Structures are given as structure tokens and as C-alpha cells.
Amino acid sequence: MRAKYFMAVNRNGVYTSVIMLLAVLLYFSYLGKTPIYILDEAKNAQCAREMFDRSDWVVPTFNQELRTDKPPFHYYCMMTAFKLFGVNEFSARFFSAIFGLLTLLITYYFVRKHLGQKKAFMAVLVLLSSLHFTFEMRLAVPDPYLIFLLSACLFSIFTFIQTEKNKFLWFTYIAMGLGILCKGPLAVLLPGLIVFVYLIVTKDLSFKRILSFKPLLGLFVVLIISLPWYLAVDKATNGAWVKGFLLNHNVHRFTDVKEGHGGFFGLTTLYILIGFLPFSVFIVQIIKKSISNWANPFIKFSVVTVLTFWLFFTVSDTQLPNYPMPAYPFMALLIGNYLFDVISGIAKGSFQIPLMVYLIITLVLPMGIYLALKNEPPLARFTYLAIPFLVLPISACITRLLWSRNQIMGIAVMSGAFILTSFIFFSFIYPKVYSQNPVVKSLGLIQTGRPVVAFKKYNPGYNFYLNHPIKRFTDVDSLRRFIELHPNCVLITREGTLADLKSIKNIQIVFSGKDLFEKPVTVLLTTTASYETNNHSN
Template identity: 30%
Template sequence: MSNFELIDLNLKLFNLINSHNHPFLDMVFYLITYLGSGLIIIPIVIVLYKINKEKILPVVFSYLISGLAVQVMKYFWSVPRPAALFDHIHIVGETLRTASFPSGHTATALALFYVLSQGKNIRLKTLFLILALSVGYSRVYVGAHFPLDILVGGIVGYLSGYISMKYNKFFDNYKKELFVVFFIPAVLFFYRLDALPFYIVDEARNAEAAREMLARSDFLVPTYNDELRTDKPPLHYWIFILGYKLLGVNELSPRVGSAVIGLAIVLLVYLFTVKVLNRKIALISASLLPTCLYSFLIFRMAVPDPYLVFFSTLALFSFYLGIVNNAYKYILIFYISIGLAVLTKGPVGFILPFGVAFTFIFFRGMLTPSHSDIKGVPQLLLSAVKSLKVFLTYRHIIGFLIAGAIAIPWYVIVSIKTGGEFASGFFLHHNIGRFLTSFEGPEGPFFVPLFLLLGFFPWSFFTIQVLFSSYKEKKEPLMLFLFLWVILHLIFYSISATKLPQYLIPVYPALSILTAKYFFQGMPCKRVSAAFISIFGLSAIIALSILGNKYAGELMPWLAFLGLPFLFGGIFSLFFNKYIHQTIAGSTVIFFLLLSGWLMPMSEKYFIPKKIAHVIEEQTQKSGVEPINTVYSYRYYDPAFEFYIRKKIIRIKEPSSLPELPEGALLISTENKLNGLINFKYRQLFKVRDLLRKEQVLVVKIEGE
């Protein structure tokens, strides 16, 4: 059968099924189609917990495998839905237009059918098969899929069920690791990763810079709005470009790398902790890291910070293992990681990891019993000399050379290509300048500990006790190393004039291990901690009710619901404080899923740049032989304009410049800014309310006299 014959048969079968409809069947198949939704796994797991616990893991993993396979296929084969191709089809429920191939509902249904039907009960097998096939049929009936989508989705689901059953023993042996190290972080980092537009300034600029590099096929010189961008080195841009090549230019592509690297960091923490402590502490630490606030946010964003955290963590873990075990291979990994960290975010990628390494060697020497008879300044000098000697051995000198060979060439090349402009902007302005002068963020050293506590929420309820506890154990090399890792970052950024919350994310792997060890040793005052969490949950509900009603009533009227997981979790922990760690983790996961699955997607419809980009695209298509390459903005600007509009944006600050704009040019501004201007004629093309800035945003076309 040729491709044309297959397509023709696919369309004929769709029309045959979809056209034979009835109001009663609409209701029946609308309900049946939900048997293939992700929510169906919840009641199945609850029932299996009561009657057949052995099938819980295969059910969960068949669902995960099929879901992952379907999403990958949807991204690579972006097939439109029937509603996008035909106007007069029968649709029941939501009208879907994109990502038709293959059917995720059918894949889920067949995956679950395969696992649940394993047994000798023929009637039960028949029932599950009928239900699975009914789900596939319903997806065509409701107008959501073509028959070919159903066929391939069914094959994917069946194979997923087969794999989960075949490797059930492996899943059972490593179920805790798979759940804690892979499943929870994967859900938190990947779930609806593309649901939120580029609201954050850094995300928009980083994503656009990578897009422009790809469009120019210039992978050395970063630009933003066709102007040199000296903010960051290139490593994250290169990963974003890879995402664009694989998944297309969209919000998902530059974020996927951050999510993947987040998973890798959780795995690193687990493997390191298993090696230096034990499996139980490793599992706890791996559960803490992805469930703190900034991990959830940063590992879902198109920013360089996840890559800095990964290379810094890999470097420091490797250094510790290399020193303690006298293993040169780890020292090499330390320097390779530092080189890549410098390519990720500049000098800080060297200064902080190397600073932690040096201070660890220094204080380890200070605490060595053989030096107990030497006190004061001589002891300091002796320890400093011994520390320097460690790093002046040929092994470390070779390591320095390797790190330099990785990091330096790009800086040299880009500086030559830009006539020294990049070197000046990056090193003098964005590094030395930011350290000596406050560019953004609050001023004052006390904000840095607050940022640490905020970012490590909810585990920051225990951070002060954890740091005191680890300081008491400073004679133990691991505790000293992790304690210095945290403290050195706090000191460095307290001294720095520019202070931002994300600067402290590299300490969270160390803090997760310290907190996990604290929990493992027996957390004191569990009821007090549970009471604090309950009070926090109640306070959050009250605060979000007030703020939501005052500032975001039009956007998110039920904002206060976000506090419920912590209120209920805290109350539960008061009575069952043995499970306080698990309860806090569960409450946090629910809170984060509410954010990513409900709050963030809801806010997209109020995102102005996408709407403006659509209007400008329509005007570009109407312009005919004279394409619109430039768009102007007057006293209204969003850094995401460049990414979504994909044209050069020229910002106009003075009203006297407006009459000089060419006839037919497109201008973005607000109603208040344009009202009352004389000698300036325009035709309004689009008007939308910016609910956050409380302004009417206009897109206008300049007209002649």
C-alpha cells in the first residue's frame, strides 16, 4: 500500500466513524475517552493497593513508559488534529488542533490493559481488552484523532506494558531509587514544561539569543535583538540550539536541557551520598533536592544556572573523592568540570569550586591532630603552605592546563571577532562591575541568608539546625567539606554588591546531603516543625487570599488554594510525626504540581507578547512584496517581544521621534502614552488589556499626513 492510499484509507475510516454519531453515544464515548487519561491511574493504584500490590509498579511504569514514548513521538511528528484540517467534523468536548500522532489516551489504555490482563481470568482479560479498544474508538468518535494515531498509540501502549512486565523484577529491586531519583524529579521538572510562556526576563533573552545564533548559523558570537550580548558565555546557548534543532523553536526546546540536567544533578547527589554515607541518606537527599522551591523553578527555566550547578556539583564531588581516596581520575574530572563551568557562567565557575576545594584542604590541615601543638599564626601559615603545595603538584598543574584548554579558547576567539567588545562587556561590566556595584536586586548582606532560606523552602525550616549540627561535626571530613561549600557561597555573595536569589542554587546539593543526614540521625522537635508548617500553610492561605483578591482577582481568583497542601501536611505531621519528611515532600510535590499544572497554564492567556506577535504576523503576510523586518515600541516593552515577534525591535523613548517613523511601520505602545500626541497619525490594529501593568496595550500602523 502506497503512502497516498494509506492516507486516503485513514481519512475514510475517520469520516466513517466520526460521522455516525448520536447524542446518547456522545455522552457514552465522552466518558469512555477519560479511561485513557492520566488521571485513571490514581483509582487503579488505589484498588490494586487493596487487592494486588504486586501489580502497582508495573502499572505505574507502563504508564510512564507509554507517556514518555508518546510525548517524544508527538514532538518529532507534529501532525495536526482533525479539527485543524476539517471545518465540519463532529467534536465532543475540547477542540484540539495540534499533536495528533500518536494517541496518548490509546497508548495509556493499552499499556494498562496489558499489565492488568496478566493472569488466568479470561473474562477479565476480555473486559480490559474491550475497554482499551473502546478508548481508541472514542478518540476518533469525539474528533480528537485519526485511526492511524489510534493504531500506533495502541502499539506503543502494548509494548510499554510488555516492557514493564518483563523488567518487573528490576523495577521491584530498585523501586525506591526509581521513584525518588527518577520519577519524582521527572514529574516536577518535565510536567507541562511548555505551558508557561517566557515571562521571566532572563529566559526570554537567553532563548532569543540562542535563536538568533541558530538563524545566523554563528555559534560563537551571541546576540540579542541583533546586538552583541555580553551577559553570558555560550555553553547554554549551544544546548538551547540543539533543542531547537530537535524540537523546533518554541518554549519547550531551551527548557528541556535544564530539566534533563536537573535529573542528572539529583542522580549525582544520590550516587555521591551512597558512596560516602549510605543508601538511606542518599534516598533522603535525592528527595530533598528536587522538592525545594528554587530547584523546581530553575530546572524548568531556559537559563544557564542549571548547567553551572551541574558542573560545580560534579567538580566538588569529584574533588572530595579524589582527595579522600587519592584517586587522580576524580581530580581530572574536577578540572574538566571547572573548565565547563567557566564556559557556562564565567569566572564564578572557577572561583567558587576552587575556593571550596582550597578552604577544605586548608581547614582540614588546621584540624589535623599532628598540628595540635602549633597554635595561632604559625598554625595558619603552616596550613596555608601545605594547601598550596597540594595544588602545585604536577597532577593539579596538568588539571589547570586542561581546564584552561576547555574554557579559554572561546573567550579569545569571541573577543577577537568582536574587537574586544565582548571581553570588556563580560569581564569588566557583568563580572567585576556586578561584584563591586549593585546592578539589580536588594542591597545589604543579610538578604543572602534570606535568599538561601527562601530557595530551599520547605526544607529551610531545618536549615539553621542543620548548619549548627554540621559545624559540630567539622572534624569529620565530609561534614567539613559540605559545611564549607555552603558557607563560602554565603560569604562570597554577601560581599558581592549585586545579590540575586538564584546565585545560591549551587549550594543546594550540599545542603540536601547535610539535611538528609540530620533527618537520618533523628530530627529533634518534630512536633514543633510540624506546627510551623501548619502555621505556614494557614498563613499562606490568608496571605494569598488577600493578595489574590487585590492584585490577581481577574487572573487567579482561587490563588489561596496553593496553601492547602502545607496546611493539611502540617496537621497530618502533628499526629504522625514519624513521617514528617515524607509528608513535607508529598505536600511540596502537590504544591508544585498545582503551580505547573494549573496556575502557570492559566496565566498564558494573559501573556501579551504572544498576542501581539500573532497580530504582527498577520500584518507581515498582508504586506506582500514589502516584508516587515522592523517593529517599533514606544514606552512599552517586554523582553519576550524579540522571541515571539522574531523581528528587530527598535525602542523609542522620546515622543519627538514618533513623527519620523516611516509610513506603514508597526508600533507597540499603550493607550495612555499615545493619547494627546499631535502631528502623529496612526490606525489601531489591535487592543488588549495588560492586567499586570493595568494598561491598554495597542498595536498601531503609522499613517502619512
């Protein structure tokens, strides 16, 4: 008995070590190498920086204007990292990677508790193989924090239902409270809806069951954690932050298309299928396996969780790839549950169709990346960066050769190929590509001390690297008056607005660069006299 115990402990230590090693490799390697350029990263990182510079833990601002997009939890984490490591790209993303690692560990812990050690490791391997999941854990955005908190909340509440141990109830409500500080009411709404549906499905919905959750205690814990900041920001902004957040970034995101992020009805499904490559090629088999294991409470709860997230964001008018991601650990355990049956020889039937789909996808992917680079003018000379993605079709061929004789090795090759590709992509290819963005390429043209202004839309990455407010104009007359008073200013705008600026004399373009993989062209202008003086001095 004792020998078996120590063998189990040793295996658990090996699995945990492998998980942590791969997570560090994927989430932390060259984390600060890619510039802050993506709109969400730029706004979140700069908002945290402005709060950090003011030592302000209450009012979020971007460009010294109130930012109502998100509550402050991720800002607090970034501010802490700025204090530890200085203000830079690595610091802005550091705690995203930390929460990515924590998500893997809690997934492993709870799946091991309910389904066993090997299935737990398979579930985590699925997450590590996901390019989408790895990408999200390397961004300076609130989603890695929310994914962890909602996963912790849902894993804990299910475990409480199964065990009646109060410590898991405490974990649930603490995660909910922090979730409200991370993303708002969604952190209570979705877990509450999932538990409600699960209790209906299991015919366990009753007044007695509801009371077992100690809802008054839960409300107290959630409010103690989240309410003080909401009251403070409401008072500091005269209600403007709470109104803007609840209406514009909660109700309107669900009922209207925000910031152009709409799409067709099946877009959320497509996001999930792409996000879980390579193993989503087995989606039909995974669904069948989950149905056959419906009697297992943990499988049932996971199916309810995935379907709730999928349906909720399918009917939402605003659709983004990151929206259904809090359900990813539960989708991963369903996939891991199926893969365990494959390597155990339990899963029978033909694998020819999914393996053929896998081969086709991996053949198309390098070609698609090659064409994307070739047709993007700033990146046309980097088409050779598609070569490392040939690892994927090569791995698909090896998988097909191995599958009939050794399915464990087949799955290992599939997973290993995507993990290796993720490492190469995020450590070398992605930083090289995004260093060609117009913000980085034009920063050298903006001299210290010169006023920098913007007309209508511009890339917020400028704020992070210049670290001072950029006065933004929306009408030409006000801009003209400003330029007359500050003839040495630099104007940032987009090519589409140049027709509006024809009435302003003596300004000329000093830089023009297309935004990567997007239509807008960033343009820098300055007065002719200022430009000639600068060239003469150089």
C-alpha cells in the same frame, strides 16, 4: 556476602528509579506549556534562536545586537534542542530539565559514596521537595547548567582529596572548563576559594598538597575546553564581548546593583530559607547536627561550601534568588543527614517549635497567593487557583498528628505535599497564570508584515514570538520620522513613556496590559489611519 551485595544493588536501583520518576514528573511535565515571558527566559531563548537561525556558534546576539550577558554553553544546548524538537518553549527549557535530573543523580551518587545510601536518598528528596529548585530547572536560563557543573566540580575535587584517584581530578577540571563556558571566571573562582578554605580548616594547606592537584594539567584542560571560544568571540567582536562580559556582568554585578536587583543584607539568607521549605523549619537543628558531625570530612566540606556561597553573595551588591543555588546540593545533604537521624531516632529534643512554624507558613502561603491573585488586575478572576495550596496546611496538620508516633511518615507527608504542590503548580497553575501576560494577549494584534518598533523599554518576549528584529528608539524625533515613513507600523512601549509621545500625531493605543506582578504597563500603539483601515478590512 553475595546476598547482601544483591540486596544493596536492588535497593540502589529502587532509589534511582524513584529519583528519576519524580524528576521526570516535576521537571518535564508540561514543560512547554508556559509562555516565554520572564525577561531572562526571553532574552536567553531568543539569543539562542538567533544564533541557531544564523548557524553561528560564536557571537551571541539579542535583537541582532551583541549580547554580553553570558557565555554560550546554555545557548549551545538550546540550539541542539531547537534542532531536535523545533523552535518552541519546550526546546528552550529541555536541557535545563536534563541538567536538573543530572544534578539529582550526581548528588545521590556522591552522597551515597561518602555518607551512605539512605542519607543520599534523603538529600535528593530534599531537593525534589524544593519549589525553588524545581522552578529553576524549568527555566530557559543558564543556572541549571551552572548548578550541575559546579556541583560536579566540587563533589569531584572533594572525592579526589579523599581518595587521590586521578579520574576525579579529570572530572573536576572538565567541569571547570565547561563552567567557564557557562558563567565565566566564577566557575574557577568559587571552587578554588572553597578548596582553599577547606584546606586551611583541615590544616592540610601545603605546597605538596597544592601540587597534588596537578595545577598545570588542570590549567591545560580548562583552557583547552574554554579558551577557543573566548578567543573566537574576542576576534569576531573586536574585543567588545569580552570587555562587556568581564566588566559589566562580573565585576559590576558584584560591586554595583545591576538591573534593580539589590536588597538588604539578609536577602540571600532569606532566599535559602525559603528555597529549602519545608525542611528549613529545622534550620536550628540542622546547624547543631552539622556542628556535631564536624569531624566528618564530607560534612565539613559541605559546610564550607554552603558558607562560602552564602557569604560571597551576601556581600554582593547584586542579589538574586538563583545566585546561591550551586550550593543547594550541599545544603540538601546537610538537611538529609539530619533527617536521617530523625527517622533513626538519634535526633532527640522537642520538635514542637519547627512544626508550629511549618504550620504557620503553610497557612499563610495559600492566603498570600489568594491576595496576590486578587490584587493583580489581569488575574483577579483566578483567585480559585489558590485552592490547591491548601494541600500544604492540611499536610502540616497531618504531620503534627503523625510526628510523635511515626516520624518517617511525618517527613514523607511533608515532602509529598510539596512535591504534589510543585507538580500541580508548574503543570497547571503557572501556565494558566502566565498565559495572561501582555505579550501573549497582544500578539494577535500584530499583523504579519507590519513593521514592529519599540520606544525605550519593552518586553523581550515579543522577539521570541515574532522572530524578527524590533527596531528600538530612544528619542522621539527619530521615532516620529520612522512613523511618517511607515504609517502602518506597530509601536510597543510602556505606559510611563506616553507623555513623551504626545508630539507624535495620529497615534492611538490599541492595547494596554499590566505586566504580571510588576509595575510596568505594556502598551501597543499604531496610527489612526492604519487602525481604521485594519478594522474596516476585518
